[in-house]
Amino acid sequence: xxxxxxxxxxxxxxxxxxxxxxxxxxxxxxxxxxxxxxxxxxxxxxxxxxxxxxxxxxxxxxxxxxxxxxxxxxxxxxxxxxxxxxxxxxxxxxxxxxxxxxxxxxxxxxxxxxxxxxxxxxxxxxxxxxxxxxxxxxxxxxxxxxxxxxxxxxxxxxxxxxxxxxxxxxxxxxxxxxxxxxxxxxxxxxxxxxxxxxxxxxxxxxxxxxxxxxxxxxxxxxxxxxxxxxxxxxxxxxxxxxxxxxxxxxxxxxxxxxxxxxxxxxxxxxxxxxxxxxxxxxxxxxxxxxxxxxxxxxxxxxxxxxxxxxxxxxxxxxxxxxxxxxxxxxxxxxxxxxxxxxxxxxxxxxxxxxxxxxxxxxxxxxxxxxxxxxxxxxxxxxxxxxxxxxxxxxxxxxxxxxxxxxxxxxxxxxxxxxxxxxxxxxxxxxxxxxxxxxxxxxxxxxxxxxxxxxxxxxxxxxxxxxxxxxxxxxxxxx
Numbered sequence: 466x467x468x469x470x471x472x473x474x475x476x477x478x479x480x481x482x483x484x485x486x487x488x489x490x491x492x493x494x495x496x497x498x499x500x501x502x503x504x505x506x507x508x509x510x511x512x513x514x515x516x517x518x519x520x521x522x523x524x525x526x527x528x529x530x531x532x533x534x535x536x537x538x539x540x541x542x543x544x545x546x547x548x549x550x551x552x553x554x555x556x557x558x559x560x561x562x563x564x565x566x567x568x569x570x571x572x573x574x575x576x577x578x579x580x581x582x583x584x585x586x587x588x589x590x591x592x593x594x595x596x597x598x599x600x601x602x603x604x605x606x607x608x609x610x611x612x613x614x615x616x617x618x619x620x621x622x623x624x625x626x627x628x629x630x631x632x633x634x635x636x637x638x639x640x641x642x643x644x645x646x647x648x649x650x651x652x653x654x655x656x657x658x659x660x661x662x663x664x665x666x667x668x669x670x671x672x673x674x675x676x677x678x679x680x681x682x683x684x685x686x687x688x689x690x691x692x693x694x695x696x697x698x699x700x701x702x703x704x705x706x707x708x709x710x711x712x713x714x715x716x717x718x719x720x721x722x723x724x725x726x727x728x729x730x731x732x733x734x735x736x737x738x739x740x741x742x743x744x745x746x747x748x749x750x751x752x753x754x755x756x757x758x759x760x761x762x763x764x765x766x767x768x769x770x771x772x773x774x775x776x777x778x779x780x781x782x783x784x785x786x787x788x789x790x791x792x793x794x795x796x797x798x799x800x801x802x803x804x805x806x807x808x809x810x811x812x813x814x815x816x817x818x819x820x821x822x823x824x825x826x827x828x829x830x831x832x833x834x835x836x837x838x839x840x841x842x843x844x845x846x847x848x849x850x851x852x853x854x855x856x857x858x859x860x861x862x863x864x865x866x867x868x869x870x871x872x873x874x875x876x877x878x879x880x881x882x883x884x885x886x887x888x889x890x891x892x893x894x895x896x897x898x899x900x901x902x903x904x905x906x907x908x909x910x911x912x913x914x915x916x917x918x919x920x921x922x923x924x925x926x927x928x929x930x931x932x933x934x935x936x937x938x939x940x941x942x943x
Contacts (some may be wrong), residue, residue: 466749470591476549478594480500484852484879485843485846485847486847486850487584487831488503488924488925490920490924491708491921491923491924492918492921493918494843495919495920495921497612498521498836498919498920499832499836500828500832500833500836500915500916503824503827503828503916503917504910504916504917504918504919505545506544506545506546506824506916507542507543507544507545507749507916507917508543508545508865509531509532509534510531510532510534510542510900511529511530511531511532511898512530512658512898513529514527514530514532514533514894515785515898517621517644517776518826520722520820523896524723526604527672527797530723530898531898532896532898532899532900533897533899533900533922533925533929534900534917534918535899535901535911535912535913535914535922535926536900536901536902536912537746537747537749537853537876537912537914537917537918538565538695538698538708538723538727538746538747538876538877538910538912539746539902539910539912540745540752540877541590541726541744541745541747541748541749541750541821541914542748542749542917543749543751544820544824545822546820546823546824547750547751547817547820548707549574549820550574550575550816550817550819550820551813551816551820552692552704553573553574553575553816553886554575554812554813554816555568557573557577557578558812561677562699563822565577565578566578566579567579567845568898574593574819574941575612575815575816575819576754577908578812578846579620579786580879581815581816581819582602582603582803582806582815583597583803583812584602584731584784584813584819585818585822586598586600586602586737586802586818586899587774588819588822588823588826589602589757589818589822591830591916592726592730592748592822592825592826592830593721593725593732593742593757593759593827594729594730594731594732594733594734594735594873595732595733595738595755595759596733596762596916597761597800598762598765598800598801598803599732599733599759599760599762599800599801600757600759600767600802600806600819601756601757601758601801601802601803601806602744602755602756602810602815602820603755603756603757603758603782603805603806603808604755604756604758604807604809605743605753605756606636606722606741606742606743606756607636607637607639607640608635608719608756608855609641609741609756609757609758610637610640610689610718610720611643612758612777612778612805612807612887613640613718613739613741613758613760613805614640614644614687614689614718614914615644615777615778616739616776616778616805617635617716617718617738617739617764618644618687618777619646619685619686620645620648620650620655620686621686623682623684623729624683624684624686625648625650625655625681625686626654626656626684626685626687627641627644627654627655627656627657627686627687627688627689628678628682628685628687628688628689628690628715628872629641629656629657629658629667629688629689629690629898630658630659630660630682630691630694631642631658631659631660631661632660632661632667632675632694632696633689634691634692634695634720634722637689637691639720640677641656641689642656643732647786656814657663657676657681658679659677659686665864665866665869665881666697667696667697667866668697668699668866668870669674669694669699669701671701671705672691672707672757674701675705675706675851675908678706678709678713679708679713679830682714683714685713685715686715686716687715687716687717687718687721687792688710688715688717688718689717689718689720689724690706690717690719690720691719691721691723691724691873692719692720692721692724692725692728692730693721693723693724693727693728693875693877694724695722695723696904696908696910697866697867697868697878697879698723698867698868698874698875698876698877698878698879698910698912699757699868699874700724700728700868700872700875702871702872703730703732703735703737704731704734704735705733707719707736707737707738708735708736712735716736716738716739717730717738717740718738718739718740718741719737719739719912720740720741720742721740721742721759722741722742722743722746722873723746723747723877724875725742725744725746725747725748725757726744726746726747726748726749726825726830726833727746727747727837727875727876727905728830728834728837729834730830730833732761732794733760733761733762736761736763737759737761737814738760738761739758739759739760739761739764739872740745740759741756741757741758741759742756742757742758742759743756743757744818747820747914748818748821748825748929749821749824749916750814750817750818750820751822752833754818755810755811755814755815755816755817755818756801756812757818758805760801760802762801762803763803765796765800765804767785767797767799767803767804767805771910774798777804777805778805778807778866779797779798779807780806780807780808781807781808781809782799782806782807782808782809782810783796783798783799783804783805783806783807784796785797785798785799785801786799807906821899824916825916828916829888833915834915835915836915837875837914838871838872838877838878839920840869840913840918840920840923841871841874841876841877841878841913842916843920843923843924843930844878844911844913844923844926844927845865845867845869845878846931847924848865848880849865851931861934862882862883862886862937862938863880863882863907863934864880864881864882864935864936865878865879865880865881865884866879866880866881866882866908867879870875871919873910876912876913876914876915877910877911878910878911878912879904879908879910880908880909880910880911881907881908882908882909882934882937883907884906885937885941886903886907886909886934886937886938887903887906887907887908887909889933889936889937889940890909890930890933890934890937891903891909892933893929893932893937894929894934894935898926899926899930900930911926918941938942
């Protein structure tokens with residue numbers, strides 16, 4: 466798997482593979498990291514915090530080591546500035562009540578409640594490569610997928626199939642299945658599942674995906690794929706696959722839950738039809754917080770009597786702002802993605818999302834992606850070149866199922882353990898204050914987030930992981 470690896474380079478020094486195994490190498494990489502100060506923008510749980518049984522405030526003991534948190538692909542850490550945003554929301558509500566919808570404050574981080582969704586869209590747009598009019602903050606990920614599919618999945622007798630991956634995140638699979646059933650169609654014939662050729666290496670190549678599109682070109686109405694596959698961390702070629710679907714006259718949408726805040730997206734330029742995502746993973750906005758969606762400008766036209774208008778589920782927050790409060794029951798949609806909004810958004814949620822998006826806009830996605838590639842390259846190198854003497858045999862008891870080409874993965878390396886090792890490995894990691902994500906029966910997902918993870922943490926994780934593997938192999942007795 467090391468064919469795609471490039472050793473992280475310390476500026477001013479020639480690459481030295483032999484030195485890369487040392488903690489000193491990781492320390493120097495951290496010293497040269499231009500984004501290192503962003504770590505201070507987040508609250509890193511301590512090892513004691515992870516085992517704490519109460520929520521009562523206690524004095525922060527800086528001598529207590531921080532945990533090694535490599536689970537940003539599941540839930541990002543809390544930004545320190547979230548309290549400022551939420552405190553201002555609470556203060557505005559407290560002193561203005563309903564008039565907080567309209568009254569601006571000179572020292573406010575966000576505009577009045579009525580306009581906070583527009584401010585959120587401006588912060589979000591550069592993170593996904595879109596114009597502010599093409600994005601909206603609303604609802605939840607799966608709810609938004611349903612809302613978008615109700616508009617973009619309009620099956621006919623000839624074109625009625627939906628193409629998706631066989632190992633789609635369960636919620637996506639359920640959403641597609643139910644949308645098909647709502648049209649009185651049979652998922653057994655209307656769902657086309659793209660399955661990996663090798664279950665032990667569950668990668669879907671662009672060529673394979675395009676071939677499935679070709680094979681179903683005359684009967685497919687829609688393609689729905691993940692920007693980054695949750696299990697393997699594979700980063701799909703969104704631009705190429707989107708163009709190929711369009712060449713066959715098929716609309717295509719993307720679940721970008723694991724891609725937003727992780728990789729550089731250009732949803733507008735790639736002419737993606739629609740996309741949806743959450744903000745609690747790499748965007749660090751809190752469990753289940755408000756999600757986002759993208760609708761390309763060509764689908765956001767609002768002239769109701771023209772073919773360009775795309776029918777959609779409607780609600781009053783999608784109504785034109787100038788006449789929204791006329792209450793005349795004549796729906797006039799807003800231009801763009803905002804016209805797909807249904808209910809007024811939670812300002813509490815939007816405050817949490819905005820607090821993190823502020824940090825992303827300071828760091829920039831290009832800089833974050835550069836560091837992310839360096840982190841996963843380093844992690845891959847250490848995992849592939851670890852000291853095999855820590856095992857009973859010379860055979861490593863794990864393999865990597867994430868693509869070896871750095872450009873084909875996000876901030877994640879998925880490790881497939883041999884059968885019978887997972888529980889012990891997780892116990893050892895937990896005992897040492899390491900937080901990762903598991904996918905039974907045998908996979909752990911390791912996701913160093915460039916905003917707050919360090920090269921030293923990657924090195925330390927590998928040291929603990931090797932010990933955990935040794936202990937697990939010994940406990941298994943083979």
